[in-house]
Amino acid sequence: MSEATTPINKSPGRVFYWVERIGNKIPNPFLLFVYLILVLMLATALFSWLDVAVKNPATGELIKVNNLMSVAGMQWIFPNIIP
Incomplete structure (x- = not known):
């Protein structure tokens, strides 16, 4: 007869180990914020x-995407960064 295999250890310590490993790979929250802003700016440019x-369902008005990487977009971003 073959030897019975041991069940996989599902202890909370193992879960915390993986949470910590993943958390250590995530960059600083400030850098995440900066990266997301850059992605948003590239998406608006594209x-x-x-x-x-898109069409506003309430008014029927067509709303175009504003390029945040243009001069007008930059002039809008800097005064509106902090409300």
Whole structure:
């Protein structure tokens, strides 16, 4: 007869070990915020270049994407960064 295999250890310590490993790989929260802003700026540039627009269901008005990487976008970002 073959020897019975031991069940996989599902103790809370093992879960915390994996949470800690994943948490240590995540960058600083400030850098995450900066990275997300850069992704948002690149997305607005792409969608603006593709002339993406959505229709406001309440008014029926067509709203175009504003490129945040343009001069006008930068002039809007800096005064509105902190409300």
